Amino acid sequence: MKRIIVPIDFSEHSEYALETAASIAKKYNSEVYVLHMLQLSNAIITASANSLNEEAVFYLKLAEQKMETFLDRPYLKGVNVIPVVKHFMVFKEINELVKAHDADLIVMGSHGASGAKEVLLGSNAEKVVRYADIPVLIVKHNPILVEFNTVVFASDFTDESVESYIKAKMIFEKLEANVRLVYVNTPNTDFKSSIEIDRLISRFLKKIEGNLDKFKEVTVVSDYSIEEGILNFANKVDADLIAITTHGRKGLAHFFEGSISEDVANHSTLPVMTFKL
Incomplete structure (x- = not known):
């Protein structure tokens, strides 16, 4: 950097x-x-x-x-x-x-x-x-101590997110941070079964790590919204930073669809780092 x-x-x-x-x-x-x-x-x-x-x-x-x-x-x-x-x-x-x-x-x-x-x-x-x-x-x-010991990285674990996570991983390794991967399952059109989520995470890890050694380190949480799931999990693990990918929606697409990353950035009391897909 x-x-x-x-x-x-x-x-x-x-x-x-x-x-x-x-x-x-x-x-x-x-x-x-x-x-x-x-x-x-x-x-x-x-x-x-x-x-x-x-x-x-x-x-x-x-x-x-x-x-x-x-x-x-x-x-x-x-x-x-x-x-x-x-x-x-x-x-x-x-x-x-x-x-x-x-x-x-x-x-x-x-x-x-x-x-x-x-x-x-x-x-x-x-x-x-x-x-x-x-x-x-x-x-x-005010950053009394700027030490990002525990980072929550929220992802949808799609192929589109692979490159963003690789960039994030490089940064957090340099900062010597412990990265906690999290997937939020919600009761809406994005709901997935446990088997579907396992397959999604497995495919993602194979692309990133070449193996499934970190599979058990990925946390799946259920909440009413992705934003709430991320914020609640970060609070639970006493995180120092939240990392999340963003599509960077603009114009009407942004107005109607919104952006989870922007919502998290607005409402989180923790520092938030965003990575463009």
């Missing part, structure tokens, strides 16, 4: 993300790109012929000053930090920075979202999860 991107808005949750990223960077010897999105309107940016107008320059200088103060943290000592201020308008543009610097992980703070706010707006972290092409780690609280 060579490069980590941390989107910030100078809030306390941004600082939680930055401290978490710094801890991970020290283990991986990674560079940390700290990104602030000005989100200036096109009218402001293009007001002058070929350059930013005075208002845009003002916001840019203000952001740079805030960035300098924000990055004055003792936990950043020894970490290679690169401040970045961009005129990004929407969160999908973060992928531009990801591609430009070949980044491996996005770390972002979030207070979550619920109720009408969740339906109409969602959280900023949710938007990043939806659009990011690389893993996203979302943190909700």
Whole structure:
């Protein structure tokens, strides 16, 4: 993991993300790109012929000053930090920075979202999860100790999830984490019999490990929803982190079908790491 991107808005949750990223960077010897999105309107940016107008320059200088103060943290000592201020308008543009610097992980703070706010707006972290092409780690609280000893990785164990799990496995091995695989069976159209689940898990493990040695380490839980099953199991095993794959649904598909990964990220009090299918 060579490069980590941390989107910030100078809030306390941004600082939680930055401290978490710094801890991970020290283990991986990674560079940390700290990104602030000005989100200036096109009218402001293009007001002058070929350059930013005075208002845009003002916001840019203000952001740079805030960035300098924000990055004055003792936990950043020894970490290679690169401040970045961009005129990004929407969160999908973060992928531009990801591609430009070949980044491996996005770390972002979030207070979550619920109720009408969740339906109409969602959280900023949710938007990043939806659009990011690389893993996203979302943190909700001050990381007193950034040690991911026990990680719950929730999967549907389909062939589509194999590549995501391989990426996750590499990260968690480096972090020396104990990964607990879990499958959630629900009483709806996705319900499967025990034999069907066993076959699904067996096929998955053979593709990943080449054998079934870890079959007994996979936990199957039953709950009213996949989200509840994941959160309840993570609480039961005293997990430090939840990892989950995401389809990154957008537009009408997202509105009507939703996203389990985004729901978990919004409602979990634990850090959540998402992996794009």
